[in-house]
Amino acid sequence: MRILVLGGDGYLGWPTAMHLSAHAHEVAVADNYLRRRLCREEQVNFLYEVPDLDERAALWQSVSGHRIAVHIGDLSQWDFVAKVFEKFGPQAIVHYAEQPAAPYSMLHRKAATLTLHNNLSVTANVIFAVREFCPDAHIVKLGTMGEYGTPNIDIEEGWLEVEHKGRQHKFLYPRQAGSLYHTTKIMDTDLLWFYVRTWALRVTDLMQGPVYGLFTDETEKNERLLPFFNYDEIFGTVLNRFVVQAVAGYPLTVYGKGGQTRGYLNIKDTLNCVRLSVENPADHGELRIFNQFTETFSVNDLAARVQETGSELGLNVDIQHVENPRLEAEAHYYNPRHTGLLDLGLSPHYLSEDVLVEMMEYVIKYKDQIKHDQIYRKVKWA
């Protein structure tokens, strides 16, 4: 299948591109290196250097024999989007091309405006490009479990049958997010759902939980194929950050009580979830929603797991409950359903001791490059 991966430079975009390429799909990526620019501007570094897309694609071709076409440009600009879609004629689009960090979106007005404008513009352009150039193509959009927030009732998989005063209606599950970033994902879903109904688009919206890890089947061929890895509070995801903190001898920064519970998944499962979605497309006029995670943990659970593994590796890992910079429930009901991707054949990689050891041992190689002052700068959200 011809698959266009938007945001192909990202933490998940590049591994996804290689994974689909390894599974005999014809893959093109598009990116404008926005994430790298934002990291530079906010003075946060990746744990290790990561080659640019042209270099990565050349390296991937040399180790796998598969070619990934690279398009560098800004997907919030229609002319670039139109050019890429017209040239490549995708049968599926994997849309990661968004400003992906909740804390970044809460930094200041310019960051908020960039997030809102970039994320909505790219999603709209993807919709318009599919309508114009490839109306049969399937859009696989990365959403987030954060769209649901933490309601006091079970989180169903995308939809909710509501009974009210003796009558019934099936709604998109009502959403209420905890950051501007997550709110733009709600808006994406609203936008996609509108055009699915109006233009009979085919869309899968993946409500993904926080991802951890860096190794995939494809990165085994060469470590320069690893995704970039943030450990700062702005762009790093929580388990990745805790692993780096453990290695750096920096107390694990648990926000508030640490009872915040979310659904997590290994980066390997992200790739399989996306591939399964692409290979089993939604129908025309269908907005298919999957809750994409494999197990739930509280932040306290994660900290305890990292502390335990760290101790076994001879690290002295402290846990520190710091003032919560976010506005969020620190103890709450959380029961999200997630059967759709399992039904498609997902075989989860659960968070095991081995997984943590492998991550930690790799991070130890870069211990001297960890910049302590980037780990936690107390960016307040409210």
Next chain:
Amino acid sequence: MRILVLGGDGYLGWPTAMHLSAHAHEVAVADNYLRRRLCREEQVNFLYEVPDLDERAALWQSVSGHRIAVHIGDLSQWDFVAKVFEKFGPQAIVHYAEQPAAPYSMLHRKAATLTLHNNLSVTANVIFAVREFCPDAHIVKLGTMGEYGTPNIDIEEGWLEVEHKGRQHKFLYPRQAGSLYHTTKIMDTDLLWFYVRTWALRVTDLMQGPVYGLFTDETEKNERLLPFFNYDEIFGTVLNRFVVQAVAGYPLTVYGKGGQTRGYLNIKDTLNCVRLSVENPADHGELRIFNQFTETFSVNDLAARVQETGSELGLNVDIQHVENPRLEAEAHYYNPRHTGLLDLGLSPHYLSEDVLVEMMEYVIKYKDQIKHDQIYRKVKWA
């Protein structure tokens, strides 16, 4: 109270500015004449010429003794917004500054992009400006009943208590709109609700139904103070269009079966609803939602009312069921609640024979200026 009316040139913006000014408030308006530009570009005319804001403000001052400050600029641009907020220091903001037409948002890609970008950018800028310059100010935002769509259960006033598997949660009423324009209003609500929670803003979100009419207490002083009046399918609201069609001898264009039911209100009630909301502000951290309409009609009801009044004035009014250019239910359950504004003291002006006669007689004065080819151009939405 110092009240800033954003979109102060519009069909509702200008009458609102005068109304608040007449009620002893200090009023400033801001607008960039976007609606006029879009009408020119789409080659649709107002029924009669309307002076620009400076001329209207001067005329209003000459007849009322009250000054309305005029700021011309683009509210999607932060620098302009910051300048106006800093200078005027509003205590309340009435936010009409959006591309307001559902059909326009469905015309083509550029119109869709403009609608999405303009509407979200202005709302975001208003939020950021309130946070920065006047955190105690109350935002009164014009939403639309169209955010709810036509669900099979009662439409409550903004919120819905859901019981699910023995547990309960109160959500924003789940929304699903019928046009891109309406979808941007859903996004506005999502955005406002997020920042209300995060920054304890004070917001009233008015879910308004289609408005009809042109006369207000303030326009009685001089007919050059009348709001602009569209009768085309793109920018005109349905009852206004039907009145013009009746006068022009153009069959009333009922889309499909005509069972589409909505909540309507007289322009006089819009002004009172907005004023009552401003004078009774929401609390900090409150997103207060009112469903702003006074009575429900189907399109068939409206056509029959216009036909009847037209006949009494000696007009020969035909009704034509044309192919529906929209994707919408043409017969559906519709039971929206609307008690919040009545509780604040709204005294509705219902749609009476007198109201229709007054409108029709005024439109008859401009009968020769009605351009038949602008009434219905069959703009398809899907």
